[in-house]
Each structure stands twice: as C-alpha cells, then as structure tokens.
Amino acid sequence: MIPSKFDYVRVNSIDEAIQQLQQLNGEGKLIAGGHSLVPLLKFRLTEPGALIDISRIAELKEVRKEGNRIVVGALNTHFQVANNQIVKEHIPVLAETVRQIGDIQVRNRGTIGGNIAHADPAADLPAAAHVLDAKIMIQGEDGAETMDMESFVIGPLITMLPENSVLTAISFTIPPSHTKSAYLKFSHPASGYPVIGVAVVAGVDENNMIDYAKVAITGVGDVAYRATAVEEKLLGQELSETVIKEASQYAAEDGEIANDLFSSEEYRRNLCKVYTERALKAVLF
Amino acid sequence: MTKVVGTRLKRKEDPKLITGHGSFADDIQLPGMLHAAVLRSPHAHAVIKKINVEEALKVPGVVAIYTGKDLEGKIGPVPTSWYVPDCDLKEAPQYPLAIDRVRYVGDGVALVIAEGRYAVKDAMYLIDVEYETLSPAVGQKESLKDNAPLVHDDIENNLAFHWKAGTVPEEVCEKAEASVKQSFYVQRVAPSPIETRAAIGRYNPGTGELTLWCTSQNPHIHRMVLSEVLDITEAKLRVISPDMGGGFGGKIGVYPDEALVGFAARDLCRPVKWIEERSEHFTAANFGRDxxxxxxxxxxxxxxxxxxxxxxxxxxxxxxxxxxxxxxxxxxxxxxxxxxxxxxxxxxxxxxxxxxxxxxxxxxxxxxxxxxxxxxxxxxxxxxxxxxxxxxxxxxxxxxxxxxxxxxxxxxxxxxxxxxxxxxxxxxxxxxxxxxxxxxxxxxxxxxxxxxxxxxxxxxxGPSKVAGGIGFQGGIWENATVRVHPRGSVTVYCGTSPHGQGHATTFGQIVSEKLGIPMDDIELVFSDTKSVSMGWGTYGSRSVAVGGSSVAIAADRVIDKAKKIAAHELEVSVEEIVFEEGIFSVKGSPSLQRTFKEIAKSANMAWNLPEGIEPSLEASSYFDPExxxxxxxxxxxxxxxxxxxxxxxxxxxxxxxxxxxxxxxxxxxxxxxxxxxxxxxxxxxxxxxxxxxxxxxxxxxxxxxxxxxxxxxxxxxxxxxxxxxxxxxxxxxxxxxxxxxxxxxxxxxxxxxxxxxxxxxxxxxxxxxxxxxxxxxxxxx
Missing domain, CATH: 3.30.365.10 (Aldehyde oxidase/xanthine dehydrogenase, molybdopterin binding domain)
Incomplete structure (x- = not known):
C-alpha cells in the first residue's frame, strides 16, 4: 500500500502545532502514533497535504492526579497507560481496557489521544472513558476548552474537535474507593475490535445496597454509550443475581445497535444483555 | 547405520530465514529495474467502454501503460492445466488483461510500468476507465439457472464442466432401512500465504533469454505454460522461485500477472518488478473450495x-x-x-x-x-x-x-x-x-x-500414465540428481519446489543416511529451471513420496558406482564390499576400507578407475511411482x-x-x-x-x-x-x-x-x- 504524496513537519510545542494547522489551512493533519491515520493513508481514504508530527511534544506526555481526577496526556501510548502506576492505582478499568486494545505493536505505538480523536465506533477505549466520566481537554486558537465524551463524539469517525486545535489530554474521574471495575470484551476473530465491550465500575454500601454503578458499552453501534437504564435499575437495590439479571435486560436500551457482516442487531442486543450481566457479576461478586 | 531418517532435526532452512538472510522476491534488486502495478476492475461484470490513460502518462517516471487491446496478438491467453476428460469441459480464454469485458472484481484492466513504486501507484489512480455495468452471476446454484447472467456469452448456463463417476442402483436405495440427505457448503476460503504473489522479469536482448523470478510452487510448470503464453522457447525462458512465504495451493496457478511482467520486461528491455499488495491478493489471487x-x-x-x-x-x-x-x-x-x-x-x-x-x-x-x-x-x-x-x-x-x-x-x-x-x-x-x-x-x-x-x-x-488418463497437463514423476564433489561434499538437484515445507532438511536427511555423510556436507538445489533439469513441483503432498524417493534412488546409484571404485582400489570384487556409515570396507577384513570422501576424490580425479567406469560421481533418478x-x-x-x-x-x-x-x-x-x-x-x-x-x-x-x-x-x-x-x-x-x-x-x-x-x-x-x-x-x- 502506497499513500499519495504529503509533506511532513515536526512540531515541538502545542502552540507550534496550532500555528502549522492554521498555515496549512485545512490541509494539515496531526500524527502521533499513526495507528489510525496510517491505514487510512494507505488506502488513500484520506490524502492530507501535510502531516504535522506532534509525537515529541513533552507537555502532552504527562500523567497526573488533579484533585478527584486523573489527567492523562494525549501522547501516552496504550502500553504506557496500561502500565502507569497512577492509572493502575486510581482508575484500573482504564488500564484493563487499554491492555486489550489491538496487539502488542498497536499498544506500543497507538496513543490514547489519537484513539479518542479518531472516534472509531468499534474502539475499546470509549467504554472506559464513559464509565470514568472522561473530559476531553482541547487547546485551540482561542485557548483551552473541555468537552465530555457525549458531546465530543457525535458519530463514527466524527468529533466536535474544533478546527486548528489539539486534543491535549483526557481527564478521568477517580471512582469511590469501595468500587470495583472490569472491562469484558468479545473480540472479533479477524480485527480484534470488540464485537461488544462492556466497562463497569460499581460498588455496594455497608448494607449490600448498590450505591455506585456506571456501565458503558462499545462496539455494538455507531458510538459507544452509557447504559444509563441499567445503572438506574441497579442503584439503590440490594445486590443479588436477580437484580443484576433484570437490570442487564436493559443493556441495549440507550444505544443504537447496528448490523454488520459478523453479527446482526438482534444478536448484538443479546450480547449486550449477556456481557453486561457477566461484567456486573465479575465486579459485584 | 546411523539413524538420520526419523530423527527430530531442526530445520536447516531456519537460521537463514530468522536472521533475515533469506532472499524473497521483494529482496531482489536489479540495475535499472522498473516497477509494475495492475489496475483491476472494481466491478464484477462490466463492459469496458473506454480507457483514458492520458493523465496517467503525465505522471513523472511513468514508462508505459498497456491495456488489453494493446496486448491483442502479442500475448496469448493463460490456459488451465487440467482438461478433465468426458465432462464436456468448456474453457473460456483468459487474456492477461481484459479486452472488452471484465468478469470479476480484480480482473486486470491495465498494466502500469514506472520508475518507482510511488509513480506506479499515482499513475494507476489516474487511469480513467469508463464501464457499463452488467448483472453479475455470483452463487453457483443461482448461476446454473436458465435466467442467470452469462459470464461468457457462448457458455450456456455458465456450465464449465459436468462430470460423473460411479452409479448407485435405485433398488439399493429402496432397500435401505435408513437414509439421510443433507446439503453442505464448503465455503470459499483464502489460502493467504504470509507472502503475497510477486514476479520479476529480466530480458537479455543479446541472448534472447527471459528470466522470470516468481512465487511459484512449480517453476517448471510455469515455464511450460508461460513459454506458450509469451511465445518463447522453454530453452530461452528461465523460471526461478526464490525463497517463498508459503503457498498452500494459491501459488500453483500460472497467473496473468506473471505473464504480464515477463511480457513487459521483454517489450521494454528492462527489468520489471511486480509485488502484489495484500488487498489485491484478496481479489486477484485464486481462492480455494466454494x-x-x-x-x-x-x-x-x-x-x-x-x-x-x-x-x-x-x-x-x-x-x-x-x-x-x-x-x-x-x-x-x-x-x-x-x-x-x-x-x-x-x-x-x-x-x-x-x-x-x-x-x-x-x-x-x-x-x-x-x-x-x-x-x-x-x-x-x-x-x-x-x-x-x-x-x-x-x-x-x-x-x-x-x-x-x-x-x-x-x-x-x-x-x-x-x-x-x-x-x-x-x-x-x-x-x-x-x-x-x-x-x-x-x-x-x-x-x-x-x-x-x-x-x-x-x-x-503420482503415476504419470494416470495423470494422462485424468487429463492433467503434466507428467508427475520426479527428478533428482546427486552430484558428489571432489572433496566429498554433495549437491542434490530436485524437481520439487519447497516454499516452507523444509525439504532441504528432510531430503538432506535421506541423503545423509544413505551416504553416511554429515548434513552440513549436503546442499539442496530446487526451484530453478536452469539448474534443475525437470520437475513437477510441490503440491498434493507429493514431495517426499515422489521427490524424496527420487533422491533416495539417485543416492543408491551413487553408492553403486562408488562401490565399484572402492572394490577396484581394494582389489576385491564388488560383492565383497560393504558400505556402512560412509565407509566402504571388505567383508571379513574390516580394516581394508575407503571413506566416502576418498572415493569421491578418486572418482573425480579419475587417476585409477576400474575398466568401463567413467569419471565423476553423480547419478540421477527419474522416479515415476506405480x-x-x-x-x-x-x-x-x-x-x-x-x-x-x-x-x-x-x-x-x-x-x-x-x-x-x-x-x-x-x-x-x-x-x-x-x-x-x-x-x-x-x-x-x-x-x-x-x-x-x-x-x-x-x-x-x-x-x-x-x-x-x-x-x-x-x-x-x-x-x-x-x-x-x-x-x-x-x-x-x-x-x-x-x-x-x-x-x-x-x-x-x-x-x-x-x-x-x-x-x-x-x-x-x-x-x-x-x-x-x-x-x-x-x-x-
């Protein structure tokens, strides 16, 4: 596979990246790990005039705790995220999720910022982002702004990332300390993408009542979604297998479930229930 | 005798391959080499109305663009090699580039030749083909029906062949106490070798010799078929299969693309390389089953x-x-x-x-x-x-x-x-x-x-006379030559053509055990029509049974000749010579002996050979199993x-x-x-x-x-x-x-x-x- 001709420029700061984007006037495309962009280039599905390499901008590589949130710089590779002490300690579901992305090569090169900015409907990461109330941190021509996942990703491969701006980091809520979490995935045998991926963060209080429940599902439709119907059925209930089973029946409620060659909408609706039930059991029992 | 056959030897081929010293088709670089790409049909069935190459020709570095019409009369159709008898087989000619109609997604439409891979691709995307699409025939059962679109206008019901064997009398079925009827679909699958297909052509205008490196499981079959397609004698066409990343049957076929590369190299008098892309492989390389x-x-x-x-x-x-x-x-x-x-x-x-x-x-x-x-x-x-x-x-x-x-x-x-x-x-x-x-x-x-x-x-x-009977356009005997050099090492030339099976190891084991010499003293040569006299290639699990047997027989013939030389030197009759573990010795007097190396030298120097024995130590076998x-x-x-x-x-x-x-x-x-x-x-x-x-x-x-x-x-x-x-x-x-x-x-x-x-x-x-x-x-x- 051979891409069409493009120029290449490396930038060393966010400001420089924004300047380049402005100068190139829509012809420039940011590249970091390249694991979403390069396949598109090879198929000539995208033909940018220039690639702006942001992979060496140091300020995009930080991971830090800020109050009740963890901020992960956009340039962290999946491997780095999965093995980061702060992430493992405070938001382990993120580590568990990114550990299941692609294969070793993809995890070594692909970045968390690139993954979110690409907005692949079949990606693993959005499930974890949703249960951790991720905020997308953006720097653009007019300064910094923050968006939540729902308003950032509006369709398959379509985001609200403003023109001439850089996704700089993603910040995640630290769930209460008594909660536990899991990411349960059914990998497509060819692509390795989730046919379904369910992320759960949940916990019970001292009376065995479910007091925290975040469930998000990816891979089954155009965008990943929070299964709020499931969460509502769980919250305030005393933990039991029946409660989990009944709540899981609503797993497909909040999503738009799609057909593809490998699995129909009907089958995916079934998977939503089964995988949500199994993920909840893994977390709560 | 030392056991070599039956032992778990590590593959002789692997150190080369895993240290990056293999030479696959894409590793071959020739001075002045051009690159080729084939523009393929995006439609399953369509009439080609017009092909405009003007813009493509303007891309810097483009040397030539050929369409099917340009090649008419210059290159023949690529035939099948299996004319199964008594089945009314109807062969539609497959021209290397479609002339006026494309018949599958992946059918070649134009061949682009340029100075580099980027220029080739840039030009390929600029070729403007005007198609008029037709309804396609897709599934086999539907395509047999009377109203199905015809893939080839003169072949009724799309029926390529109709073959029958055996009969079951109706009364046997009637008498049965139980029966089951079931329909199965053994679906289409992609052999998917890790290396896609490739071909490199080099023409020598001085000698008229065309050398074609290509990913073939059977270079001699490629030579035989392509010599007809390209109208060149087999003596002037040399086919070499370099190191290959698998085949699984997908590289048995003689393909249009290989013929195109050979044609272009000769036409332009410059080396031409074509490396198939993976997505191209999924449309243009033969599939299996279905x-x-x-x-x-x-x-x-x-x-x-x-x-x-x-x-x-x-x-x-x-x-x-x-x-x-x-x-x-x-x-x-x-x-x-x-x-x-x-x-x-x-x-x-x-x-x-x-x-x-x-x-x-x-x-x-x-x-x-x-x-x-x-x-x-x-x-x-x-x-x-x-x-x-x-x-x-x-x-x-x-x-x-x-x-x-x-x-x-x-x-x-x-x-x-x-x-x-x-x-x-x-x-x-x-x-x-x-x-x-x-x-x-x-x-x-x-x-x-x-x-x-x-x-x-x-x-x-298999047996060649059976091959003839079943319409296979080839013999299926196998050839090996065991050549012993003056200092005792051995080169073995084989007609099978390994591409991952490890024949250098297994055939080496056969020779090592026969001649009693170390594996390191044995080199195997395969896959080059200029060094191997003839052979039918590797497929159908035939290589050891037919090719390996041929190697064993040739090695036995070397021993027979060597025994005569040893007997002569030791001044005894041939019947008195025992050959074990690389030593020729005299029955009853084991101290009287010659090593294999000594006899190799004697045979090649020819200073003192028995009467009627010609110099050199080499034997061939052309084994055709029963x-x-x-x-x-x-x-x-x-x-x-x-x-x-x-x-x-x-x-x-x-x-x-x-x-x-x-x-x-x-x-x-x-x-x-x-x-x-x-x-x-x-x-x-x-x-x-x-x-x-x-x-x-x-x-x-x-x-x-x-x-x-x-x-x-x-x-x-x-x-x-x-x-x-x-x-x-x-x-x-x-x-x-x-x-x-x-x-x-x-x-x-x-x-x-x-x-x-x-x-x-x-x-x-x-x-x-x-x-x-x-x-x-x-x-x-």
Whole structure:
C-alpha cells in the first residue's frame, strides 16, 4: 500500500502545532502514533497535504492526579497507560481496557489521544472513558476548552474537535474507593475490535445496597454509550443475581445497535444483555 | 547405520530465514529495474467502454501503460492445466488483461510500468476507465439457472464442466432401512500465504533469454505454460522461485500477472518488478473450495452403509484456474467414500462459471471436501439409527486385510491399518471417560461435545500414465540428481519446489543416511529451471513420496558406482564390499576400507578407475511411482459451546496421523499443526463472502478471520507408521492431513455438543451468531 504524496513537519510545542494547522489551512493533519491515520493513508481514504508530527511534544506526555481526577496526556501510548502506576492505582478499568486494545505493536505505538480523536465506533477505549466520566481537554486558537465524551463524539469517525486545535489530554474521574471495575470484551476473530465491550465500575454500601454503578458499552453501534437504564435499575437495590439479571435486560436500551457482516442487531442486543450481566457479576461478586 | 531418517532435526532452512538472510522476491534488486502495478476492475461484470490513460502518462517516471487491446496478438491467453476428460469441459480464454469485458472484481484492466513504486501507484489512480455495468452471476446454484447472467456469452448456463463417476442402483436405495440427505457448503476460503504473489522479469536482448523470478510452487510448470503464453522457447525462458512465504495451493496457478511482467520486461528491455499488495491478493489471487455438496447416504439399522450419492456444485469463478477443474472432479469425486467399504457410490459434479475470482487447489484440494461430506454424513447416519460415531466407523471401515483396498470409485489404496490410529487417538482422548463427564456436564447445562474424523486422502501425485488418463497437463514423476564433489561434499538437484515445507532438511536427511555423510556436507538445489533439469513441483503432498524417493534412488546409484571404485582400489570384487556409515570396507577384513570422501576424490580425479567406469560421481533418478499414496488417521476434537452467546471453545485436539515413513517427526508435526490451523479455520472462522453484486465483503484481514495461534489449545499429535509399498522410502505425505481431517472433526464435535437441542447441521464457518440462532430457534420450538 502506497499513500499519495504529503509533506511532513515536526512540531515541538502545542502552540507550534496550532500555528502549522492554521498555515496549512485545512490541509494539515496531526500524527502521533499513526495507528489510525496510517491505514487510512494507505488506502488513500484520506490524502492530507501535510502531516504535522506532534509525537515529541513533552507537555502532552504527562500523567497526573488533579484533585478527584486523573489527567492523562494525549501522547501516552496504550502500553504506557496500561502500565502507569497512577492509572493502575486510581482508575484500573482504564488500564484493563487499554491492555486489550489491538496487539502488542498497536499498544506500543497507538496513543490514547489519537484513539479518542479518531472516534472509531468499534474502539475499546470509549467504554472506559464513559464509565470514568472522561473530559476531553482541547487547546485551540482561542485557548483551552473541555468537552465530555457525549458531546465530543457525535458519530463514527466524527468529533466536535474544533478546527486548528489539539486534543491535549483526557481527564478521568477517580471512582469511590469501595468500587470495583472490569472491562469484558468479545473480540472479533479477524480485527480484534470488540464485537461488544462492556466497562463497569460499581460498588455496594455497608448494607449490600448498590450505591455506585456506571456501565458503558462499545462496539455494538455507531458510538459507544452509557447504559444509563441499567445503572438506574441497579442503584439503590440490594445486590443479588436477580437484580443484576433484570437490570442487564436493559443493556441495549440507550444505544443504537447496528448490523454488520459478523453479527446482526438482534444478536448484538443479546450480547449486550449477556456481557453486561457477566461484567456486573465479575465486579459485584 | 546411523539413524538420520526419523530423527527430530531442526530445520536447516531456519537460521537463514530468522536472521533475515533469506532472499524473497521483494529482496531482489536489479540495475535499472522498473516497477509494475495492475489496475483491476472494481466491478464484477462490466463492459469496458473506454480507457483514458492520458493523465496517467503525465505522471513523472511513468514508462508505459498497456491495456488489453494493446496486448491483442502479442500475448496469448493463460490456459488451465487440467482438461478433465468426458465432462464436456468448456474453457473460456483468459487474456492477461481484459479486452472488452471484465468478469470479476480484480480482473486486470491495465498494466502500469514506472520508475518507482510511488509513480506506479499515482499513475494507476489516474487511469480513467469508463464501464457499463452488467448483472453479475455470483452463487453457483443461482448461476446454473436458465435466467442467470452469462459470464461468457457462448457458455450456456455458465456450465464449465459436468462430470460423473460411479452409479448407485435405485433398488439399493429402496432397500435401505435408513437414509439421510443433507446439503453442505464448503465455503470459499483464502489460502493467504504470509507472502503475497510477486514476479520479476529480466530480458537479455543479446541472448534472447527471459528470466522470470516468481512465487511459484512449480517453476517448471510455469515455464511450460508461460513459454506458450509469451511465445518463447522453454530453452530461452528461465523460471526461478526464490525463497517463498508459503503457498498452500494459491501459488500453483500460472497467473496473468506473471505473464504480464515477463511480457513487459521483454517489450521494454528492462527489468520489471511486480509485488502484489495484500488487498489485491484478496481479489486477484485464486481462492480455494466454494463447493455446495448434496449428499444422500443409505444403509441398514445395524450400521452398514450400502450406498452414497453425492452432487458437487463447484464455483470455479470467472475462468478455469491451473488445477481448478480437477479439484471437484478427480480429487473429490473418486474419494467420496473415504475409508469405508461402501459398495455403491456415485458423484456428479457441476463446475460453474461465476463473476468471482477463480478458485483453485487449496491445501488438500478436493480431499478436505470429500472428507467433510463423508465424515459429516456418517455421523448424521449414526445419529439417525442411534449408534455411537466410533462404532459406525468401525463397522464400515476397510480392514487391514483388505489392502490393497479398492474403493467404490475404483481407486486402489496402497496400504492402510485404520484401526491403529483410531485406537491410539481414543486412548489419548480417553473416550469412555469423556462420555461419562459429558453426561454429568449436560445435567449442569454445559454443552460439551466430541467429534471424530477418520480420514484417508489421495496424495503423492503420482503415476504419470494416470495423470494422462485424468487429463492433467503434466507428467508427475520426479527428478533428482546427486552430484558428489571432489572433496566429498554433495549437491542434490530436485524437481520439487519447497516454499516452507523444509525439504532441504528432510531430503538432506535421506541423503545423509544413505551416504553416511554429515548434513552440513549436503546442499539442496530446487526451484530453478536452469539448474534443475525437470520437475513437477510441490503440491498434493507429493514431495517426499515422489521427490524424496527420487533422491533416495539417485543416492543408491551413487553408492553403486562408488562401490565399484572402492572394490577396484581394494582389489576385491564388488560383492565383497560393504558400505556402512560412509565407509566402504571388505567383508571379513574390516580394516581394508575407503571413506566416502576418498572415493569421491578418486572418482573425480579419475587417476585409477576400474575398466568401463567413467569419471565423476553423480547419478540421477527419474522416479515415476506405480500408484498414489493414501495417508490416513483419526482426529478427535473436544469443544464447549457457550449457550448464551454461541461462542465455541476448542478444549482439546488430538491428531493421530499415519503418513507412512516419517522422515523428521519435528517438521512433520509442524506440517500437522499448520494444516490443523487452516482446517479448523475453515470450520470456525474463515470465509470469503460476496455481496449480490459480486463485491468481496471480506477483502481485508479486518473482516477475513485468519486464525491466530492463541485461538488454539496445545495440539496433541502422534504418528503411526504404515509404510507405503509404492515408493522406496515407504512415505505417504503429511502436508495436507490437517486440512483434510480437522474440519469435519470440529463440526462433528460442535453438533455433538448441541445434541440436547436436536441440532443436526449448521453452515460453516460456525460463527457465534449462527450457533446462538440455532440454539434459540430450537428452544423456541
């Protein structure tokens, strides 16, 4: 596979990246790990005039705790995220999720910022982002702004990332300390993408009542979604297998479930229930 | 004598390959080399109205662009090499570039030649082709119908060939106490070698010699066919297969692309390189299988099978590939009864043209399909009469004393002892214990199942007079020359053409044991028509049985001559010379001896040779076996089905194969493992799917599920050794056992797991959704 001709420029700061984007006037495309962009280039599905390499901008590589949130710089590779002490300690579901992305090569090169900015409907990461109330941190021509996942990703491969701006980091809520979490995935045998991926963060209080429940599902439709119907059925209930089973029946409620060659909408609706039930059991029992 | 044959030697080929010193087609760089790309049709069926290359020619570095019309009269059609007789075979000419009509997505439309790979691609995208699309014929059953679009206007009903063998008298069916009818689809799959196809042409205008490096499993067949297509004598055409990353049958075929590269190199008098891209491979390289198989099996309630009727409707694609017509006829139709003594059998095969990529031989070619239908049918028959799947096999299989055994279609199986691997495999899996555990697990709602495949395959192609009889356009004998150099090392020239099988190791072991010299003193030369006098290549598990035998015979001839020289030097008669472990000694006087190296020197120096003995120490063999070989065995799969999702977990896989003499157990196991991955892949994951308009919906590895190592449990393999009487080694062939045996073993295991639901069959591949649906539908009943 051979891409069409493009120029290449490396930038060393966010400001420089924004300047380049402005100068190139829509012809420039940011590249970091390249694991979403390069396949598109090879198929000539995208033909940018220039690639702006942001992979060496140091300020995009930080991971830090800020109050009740963890901020992960956009340039962290999946491997780095999965093995980061702060992430493992405070938001382990993120580590568990990114550990299941692609294969070793993809995890070594692909970045968390690139993954979110690409907005692949079949990606693993959005499930974890949703249960951790991720905020997308953006720097653009007019300064910094923050968006939540729902308003950032509006369709398959379509985001609200403003023109001439850089996704700089993603910040995640630290769930209460008594909660536990899991990411349960059914990998497509060819692509390795989730046919379904369910992320759960949940916990019970001292009376065995479910007091925290975040469930998000990816891979089954155009965008990943929070299964709020499931969460509502769980919250305030005393933990039991029946409660989990009944709540899981609503797993497909909040999503738009799609057909593809490998699995129909009907089958995916079934998977939503089964995988949500199994993920909840893994977390709560 | 030191044992070399039968020992687990590591592959001689590997250090080179794993340290990056291999030389694959893409490693070849020639001065002044140009690059080529083929623009391919995006439509399954269309008329070419106009091709405009003006813009493309403006791209800097573009040297030439050829269309089908430009090549008319300059390059011939690429023919099939298997004219199966008595089946009204109709061959449509396949020109290397489509002239006025494209017939599948991937059909070549224009050839672009430029100074670099980027220029080639940039130009290719600028060629403007105006098409008028036509309705395509896609599935084989629909394409046979009267109102189906015609792929080739003069070929009625798209019927490429209609072949029949055997008859089943109606009264046999009427008298049967039980019968089962079932339709199976052995789906289209992509052989997917890790290296795609490639060709490099170099023309020497001084000598008129054209050298073509190409990814061929059979360079001499390529030379023979391309010499006709390119109108050049075989003496001036040299075909070389460099190191290759697999073939699996997909590189047997002589392809239009290879002819185009040869043509362009000669036309432009500059070297030309073409490397196929992976997505191109998914449209333009031959696929395998794609056969709808309708089976009727008849028998008695005591388990005796009395008759088998089979119809195979084979999707051959848009053109007949090199081996294509033989796959669903000879290879399939004569083997439909498997290991069983079924008195009556018939097979009718319809070869159907469609607007899809051609299909050709794929690892096993015909035998996996024949094994699939009989091993599935016998299980269904056992279910029908309430008999254990092992028992029904034992009742019907040919017994040791039946050999040589003639099957219902008249093939004579060389040797066999089917009980031996069956017993061993049952022990390994502990069948009785499994059935007890299964009962317990079923009570707890767990769906576990066990599946059997007791197979036999036709391998080791073969006797050449049979090749002629079945319309194969080649001899299938094999050639080897063993050349002993003055200081005692040896070069062996072979007509087979390895591309991952490890023949340098296994053939080396044969020579090492024969001549009593170290492996390091033996070099093997394959795959070059200029250094190897003749050969028919590597496919059909023939290399050791035919090629290895030829090597053994040539080595024996070297020893015969060397003995005469040794006897002369030691002043005794030849009868008194004993040759062991590389030493010629005199019977009764072991201190009187000559080493192999000493005789090598004597023969080459020729200072003191016996009368009538010519100098040099070299011998050749042109071995043509008296029969095919028939490897066999028992494979057993154990699976668990997740009833909520339909996902299948392969818990255990036991393979006991009898491939005759095992030259190297390590490489033989490797062959079994690779074959299993592909055969199990066919059952569970792989499948090329076309849309109604003839687009391949599974044209990348994002959708086409090639199995990965982590999909499999640790394979439990073993061999039994029943030697073949038809070659001097006793070998049978191991390359295709895995694909032949494993597909039905997996299916039978899953159907056994689903028995509580009364599910009898699900079409391959067994995707979780299909299994889940079958369970849901049966629960709904």
């Amino acid at each position: 056969e709808v198989i309708d089976v009727e099996i008849y028998g008695q309630k005591d388990g005796t099978i009395t008759a088998l009727r089979v119809t195979n409707t084979h999707n051959v694609g848009a053109y007949l590939s090199t081996m294509g017509p033989g796959v669903s006829t000879i290879d399939f139709g004569l083997m439909i009864t498997g290991i069983y003594k079924i008195p009556y059998a018939s097979c009718e095969t319809f070869g159907v043209y469609t607007n899809t990529t051609p299909t050709d031989a794929y690892r096993g070619a015909g035998k996996p399909e024949s094994t699939y239908q009989i091993e599935r049918a016998i299980d269904l028959f056992a279910k029908e009469i309430g008999m254990d799947p092992v028992e029904i096999r034992r009742i019907n299989m040919a017994q040791k004393e039946d050999f040589p055994f003639t099957n219902a279609q008249g093939l004579v199986y060389d040797s066999g002892d089917y009980e031996k691997p069956l017993t061993k495999a049952l022990e390994m899996v502990d069948y009785q214990k499994f059935r007890e555990e299964q009962k317990e697990l079923r009570k707890r709602g767990k769906l576990v199942g066990i599946g059997f495949s007791t197979y036999v395959e036709l391998c080791g192609f 029969n095919f070989v028939y490897p066999f065995g028992t494979h057993i799969a154990v699976v668990e089905v997740d009833k909520e999702t339909g996902q299948i977990e392969l818990k255990r896989y036991v393979a006991v194969d009898d491939v005759g003499r095992v030259i190297n157990p390590l490489t033989a196991e490797g062959q079994v493992h690779g074959g299993l991955a592909q055969g199990i892949g066919q059952a569970l994951w792989e499948g090329i799917v076309y849309s109604k308009d003839g687009q391949n919906l599974t044209g990348t590895f994002m959708d086409y599920a090639m199995p990965k190592a982590r999909f499999f449990p640790k394979f439990e393999t073993a061999f039994t050794e029943t030697l073949s009487p038809v070659n001097p080694i006793g070998a049978k062939g191991v390359g295709e056992t895995g694909t032949t045996a494993s597909t039905p073993a997996i299916m039978n295991a899953v159907m056994d797991a689903l028995e509580p639901y009364g599910i009898k069959d699900i079409e391959m591949p067994l995707t979780p959704e299909k299994v889940w649906r079958a369970i849901s539908e049966s629960e709904g009943k």
